[in-house]
Amino acid sequence: MTGAAIRAAQYTILVIAAWFLFKSISDLAPYPLDRKLTKTAARSSCEDSSPFTAQDDEFSWESIVPSEELVWHECYSDRQCARLKVPLDYSNPDATSAAIAMIRVHSIVPHNSSDYRGPILINPGGPGGSGVDVVQTRGAEISTIVGPEFDVIGFDPRGISRSTPRVSFFESRSEREVWLRSPDNLYALSMNASADALPRAWAQGIIEGQLAGQRDDGSLRFINTDHTARDMLRIVQAHGREKLQYWGFSYGSILGATFAAMFPDNVERLVIDGVADSENYFATEWSNNLVDTEKTWGAFVDGCVAAGPQGCAFFSPTATELEANVVKIYASLRARPIPVRTNTSFGVVDYSMMRSVIFQSLYSPYAKFPVLAQALAELSAGNGTALFKMSERAAFKCGCDLSEFRFETVFDGGIAVRCNDGKRMPGSYEDVLEHYQNMSKLSSWADVWQSLRLACAAWPELPKNHFQGPFVANTSFPLLLVSTTADPVTPLAAAKKISQGFAGSVVLTQDSPGHCSISGPSICTQKYIREYFLKGTLPEPGTVCPVISSPFPSHDYGAAADAQAVLAPFAGDRELLEAVIELAKTFDFRFLGGL
Structure with a gap:
């Protein structure tokens, strides 16, 4: 047997072993996200715009006094937390301050070692997602990918969750809850649900914009991506460094591109993953995000057909038949919604809920496609419980101690960022209708996408003098951009467009459906990311990485074996494989009304 044949056989054995490990983990935990539900989420999961709410323990963020020096405190059993004081207004840095909440997974390598490589900042998207929540719950997996030489640091952007001042349009938690729990709330409503769905959503958006202006304490204008990029530089400097290492997902790609354009000489390693079109975002258009959404939905349809009746609960012999069955369920729910009562809550499964659940499932195929297939199969038989549980929120519970909820993640902050960031949009219903018709x-x-812009229709007249582009720079180190071939909200074309503005940057493509690379298990992709952070190695332009399986059960090992042999195996491959599988099965992007 030749050396090449031996290596090919080794690669085949490795990938087959990877498949069986993937299968065993999948069988043991088909939807392990439920393990992370907490008391905080149970009090008001409607306000929990991130599925990674940090688990309750005896730690209190109020116990940390914000300081200009980084002072780390033990928190959440095996993490360290800090609150860094930064200027609220960078044009007047000696005035009021803000406090940025941070959490870290400490490097295994000692900080005084020559092997220590410094901090990597993480942003999970949104806008409005909590980096603290993600690193608290998934920091170990991220650390496994990037390597023990780095600290992995999650931070809550200004205005978000534990960072203060926190944006809030509502005078109480109950007031926000009543608003969001409405069955016709604009974030839960399909614009095709009824003849008045779009105008009702527009009217609700007007109210949110008015509330934001009327209840502004003076800090609202400083909640934007420009200032958050400056905060990141302060975090880096507080670590005694001048250059940023960063991994940003989804909206985090806009934040990363903004930092690179504003501070090109302060880039050490910068990965943006699930790349959005920053120019389109800052124009408040959000009009080219859905270019590849049909591909993602097609991956569900074709994957279910290929998996067969034993691999997909909603199986049909052809894609045409499966699509027709979905249309039948839509029609049935329009005519007669289904009441559902679970052990913890109750509600109605209607057309809007089905559209929303399917759309959210496109973000996380490995976590959601098998579950969605089962829910659709039960829906076709008149049972809506499984689909209802996919979007179920625990009953709201009031708390006597308001300070207990001071650091809750609420949806208000994400709206503030995107409306402050973007160009002022015309607020008339006619403009909204025209935009929706063009999007359609x-x-x-x-x-299910149109609601993103609506709160900005009546946004208060705040200054728009922050950075909004251009996204062109010769950075001190080239950027790595990562995209899947079928991302439902950040298409591959956006990554290629943004890459053109940054000299020497490379787009790494992952051949899979889902939002961001971690939505699919690819050793190939994550090895490239690790090598980029550790050695500064960029993949060759045009590199495409495969995943180890489809979202549905499969036994096609051959193609995966050849494709995953891009990089040679090493001793930590098993740990890396387990990390990428865990992220693919649990990293559930559910930020309310965002990326």
Whole structure:
């Protein structure tokens, strides 16, 4: 047997072993996200815009006094937390301050070692997602990917969750809860649900914009991506460094591109993953995000057909038949919604809920496609419980101690960021209607995407003098951009477009459906990311990485074996494989009304 044949056989054995490990973990924990539900989420999961709410323990963020020096405190059993004081207004840095909440997974390598490589900042997206929550719950997996030489640091951007001042449009938790729990709330409503769905959503958006202006304590204008990029530089400097190492997902790609354009000489390693079109975002258009959404939905349809009746509960012999069955369920729910009562809550499964659940499932195929298939199969038989549980929120419970909820993650902050960031949009209903009609020509999923812009229609007249581009720079180190081939909200074309503005940057493509690379298990992709952080090695332009399996059960080992042999195996491959599988099965992007 030749050396090449031996290596090919070794690669095949490695990938087959990877498949069986993937299968065993999948069988043991088909939807392990439920393990992370906490008391905080139970009090008001409607306000929990991130599925990674940090588990309750005896630690209190109020016990940390914000300081200009980084002072780390033990928290959450095996993490360290800090609150860094930064200027609220960078044009007047000696005035009021803000406090940025941070959490870290400490490097295994001692900080005084020559092997220590410094901090990597993480942003999970949104806008409005909590980096603290992600690193608290998934920091170990991220650390496994990037390597023990780094600290992994999650931070809550200004205005978000534990960072203060926190944005809030509502005078009480109950007031926000009543608003969000409405069955016709604009974030839960398909614009195709009824003749008045779009105008009702527009009217609700007007109210949110008015509330933001009326209840502004003076800090609202400083909650934007420009200032958050400056905060990141302060975090880096507080570590005694001048250059940023960063991994940002989804909206985090906009934050990363903004930092690179504003501070090109302060880039050490910068990965943006699930790349959005920053120019389109800052124009407050959000109009080209859905270019590849049909591909993602097609991956569900074709994957279910290929998996067969034993691999997919909603199986049909052909894609055409499966699509027709979905249309039948839509029609049935329009005619007669299904009441559902679970052990913890109750509600109605209607057309809007089905559209929303399917759309959210496109973000996380490995976590959601098998579950969605089961829910659709039960829906076709008139049982809505499984689909209802996919979006179920625990009953709201009031708390006597308001300080207990001071650091809750609420949806208000994400709205503030995107409305402050973007160009002022016309607020008339006619403008909203025209935008929706144009979006509907581009994608059949416009009905669940349109709500993103609506709160900005009546946004207060705040200054728009912050950075909004151009996204062009010769950075001190080239950027690595990562995209899947079928991302439902940040298409591959956006990554290629943004890459053109940053000299020497490379787009790494992962051949899978889902939002961001970690939505699919690829050793190949994550090895490239690790090598980039550790050695500064960029993949060759045009590199495409495979995943180790499909979201549905499969036994096609051959293609995966050849493709995953891009990088030679090493001793830590098993740990890396377990980390990428765990992230793919649990990293559930559910930020309310965001990326």
